[in-house]
Amino acid sequence: MSDGPRLPGVDEADEEDRIVCHVDADCFYASCERLREPELRDEPLVVGMGYEAGATNGAVATASYEAREFGVESAQAISTALERLPRRAAFENGEIDESDLDRGETGYYRPVDMDYYESVAADVREILHDCADVVREVSIDEAYLDVTDRTAWGVADGFARHIRDRIRREVGVTVSVGVAPTMSTAKIASDFDKPDGLTVVEPGEIREFLAPLEVELLHGVGPVTARELREMGLETAGDVAETDPEPLVERFGERGRELFDRARGEDDRRVEPKGDPKSFSRESAFADPVEDPTPKYELIETLAAAVADRARREGALYRTIGVKAVTPPYDVNTRERSLPGPVDDPDLVDRIARDLFTEFETDPVRKLGVRVANLEFAAADQASLDGWERDASGTGTGADEGETEESDPGANPVRDDRTAGQSSLADFS
Incomplete structure (x- = not known):
């Protein structure tokens, strides 16, 4: 990659030169709650709506990794979450018979506090904008960074580690970072080694990285699409990349062509901010x-x-x-x-x-x-x-x-x- 300024038109010709980071916070709401209540660290923690005493309606917003071991998942009905992981407070207050379960089979619950989470997210965003010239904020806990002009492929892992470690040190929450020449591959890479992960997919390695992944790990593939792909005999990203794209287009329309391209690591989308900053x-x-x-x-x-x-x-x-x-x-x-x-x-x-x-x-x-x-x-x-x-x-x-x-x-x-x-x-x- 050239050390000098890029000439007009060169960006489009050198797609593999692009260095895209996808930064994704790990169980963000739970991390925020642990930030202000350190005693919640390493404990099963569920953040959601409807956890108040006597409430039966609501859903899980975030479940810590410890809570997930009990089968609690995001978007799960609150009643189901309570059955799988009773409240620690109820256990300690004697509302739950100790003979039925031990303390380690209970967890902590906190109601969603978006104002507070947004305050923490603002701290993270400040670091992201300081580390990259181009940032696309996808949600409160997720963003793409184009760091092509800030680093080089030979040291991209160190640059990404700097971003991850700086967020942990200055803000106190953990993030996972994926680095790749394309947005879709960077997104997959950030999910590859959670929590506190760092995965770098260099140019020329994308097809090899994607090939063994199950189809639901492809960017944009949900449970329904994954099931339909399996019905077509396509189990992995490599299977999708090697198939005839026409049946995919017939079944999924233009999205089928997109699935084929993404499975091959082909994604020419650019990291672009969502409008002017506020x-x-x-x-x-x-x-x-x-x-x-x-x-x-x-x-x-x-x-x-x-x-x-x-x-x-x-x-x-x-x-x-x-x-x-x-x-x-x-x-x-x-x-x-x-x-x-x-x-x-x-x-x-x-x-x-x-x-x-x-x-x-x-x-x-x-x-x-x-x-x-x-x-x-x-x-x-x-x-x-x-x-x-x-x-x-x-x-x-x-x-x-x-x-x-x-x-x-x-x-x-x-x-x-x-x-x-x-x-x-x-x-x-």
Whole structure:
């Protein structure tokens, strides 16, 4: 792979040069719950809806690997999950006869907390965007990265390991990473060695890697399609790759041709972001919780400069500036202030971020973040900020907690959106 810049048209000609990472969190919701409750580590843990006392309806959102050993699966009816893995709390409270089962045959249950999971996902996404120029976020716990311009095939395994280890070290959750020249193969590779896995499929190795895999492991093949493929005598990806594609097209339509191509490792899709980003943020954690205000404000200055610089490099203006302060054990606090119009002003980002953080300056803080949001990418001359800065230095209008931004920019010149405790960070990403 050339070390210099790519010439127009070269990307299409050198498909095998592409290096795609698929990053997939392992039992993400369960990992998040263990992050704030470390005593749940290595215990059977189920996260879902309908676990409240007396509830009978609901479904499993995530089952830890320990819980799966008891037959608990994602999307399983809550009643079935409870039969296979009774609540640990019920056992310890004497609601379950100890003669019927021992403590190790029970597990922990936590209700879904999407606001909290989104806050953790935002931390992961920040690392992904720092490690790759092109990121396609598929879901809260899954993303594709094109790292072609960041590394080379000879050291791609080390680069992927760096991403995986950095997420574990800085965020505290585990992910599995698959690396391949195509998106579909990278997706399969990330599932190959879970949890905390790393599988690299280099150019020229795709067919050999895919051939022995059962058909349901092919990207996009569910139970129904797998059963139909087996009815056609196709048990493995290698069988699909070596068959006549016409019967596949007759049975599955154009999707049959796609199955044939994917089984052969042929996938020309590019990693493309899903539209423009909604915000930019930078975060950094302290080795230990810090109480002294000085290092905290120094870090805010650094993060504010980095966020403003990225927005300028991306050609983005912003209408909202925010900070995040994570206090022990893992309480996420966010503060935001909205401006009457889009700006590009690094000094303003720094000043507002500092002002928003003042209520936490003496609290122990383990992580800090600065964010700009409500982005606009249209090319336009920047308006004067003199009047806006006078507004930004005021106290706002005292909007209610959780209020959304007014559609009329002049109706609410400056506002703090305050959400304490386990707050939603859906926009802090």
